Amino acid sequence: MLNKVMVIGNLGRDAEVRYTAGGSAVARFSVAATEKWTSKDGQRQERTEWFNCDLWGKQAESLSPYLVKGKTVYVEGKLQTDEYTDKDGQKRRNTKVRVDALTLLGGGGERQERAERPPQDSHSDPLTDDDIPF
Numbered sequence: 375m376l377n378k379v380m381v382i383g384n385l386g387r388d389a390e391v392r393y394t395a396g397g398s399a400v401a402r403f404s405v406a407a408t409e410k411w412t413s414k415d416g417q418r419q420e421r422t423e424w425f426n427c428d429l430w431g432k433q434a435e436s437l438s439p440y441l442v443k444g445k446t447v448y449v450e451g452k453l454q455t456d457e458y459t460d461k462d463g464q465k466r467r468n469t470k471v472r473v474d475a476l477t478l479l480g481g482g483g484e485r486q487e488r489a490e491r492p493p494q495d496s497h498s499d500p501l502t503d504d505d506i507p508f
Contacts, residue, residue, distance in 0.1 A: 384406050409421050454471075
């Protein structure tokens with residue numbers, strides 16, 4: 375059997391990190407993957423699928439500052455469905471991606487981009503080939 379999901383998309387919200395009673399970190403976020411095509415009659419079409427994702431452990435702690443709304447990511451994992459009973463006594467199911475690997479692809483994420491931008495020094499000289507060590 376195979377249960378594998380691969381998604382490239384944009385984060386729909388900032389990651390929210392919580393901790394289990396046992397102390398394990400889990401970062402929760404959503405990824406929107408948009409498919410675009412032209413219909414037979416020449417009309418542009420678009421459909422967006424939303425994926426709720428859980429990232430566990432050290433990855434959750436170290437990557438969560440970079441998982442901000444609008445950031446483009448590649449997520450790889452497996453589908454996991456939880457069943458629960460809501461406050462009205464109705465049985466519900468929630469399917470999410472349990473993330474095994476995540477790659478930041480760039481784009482989007484204003485807060486993260488500002489944090490990575492080096493400070494501007496108006497007195498520094500531009501880099502030359504002599505500045506590169508290889």
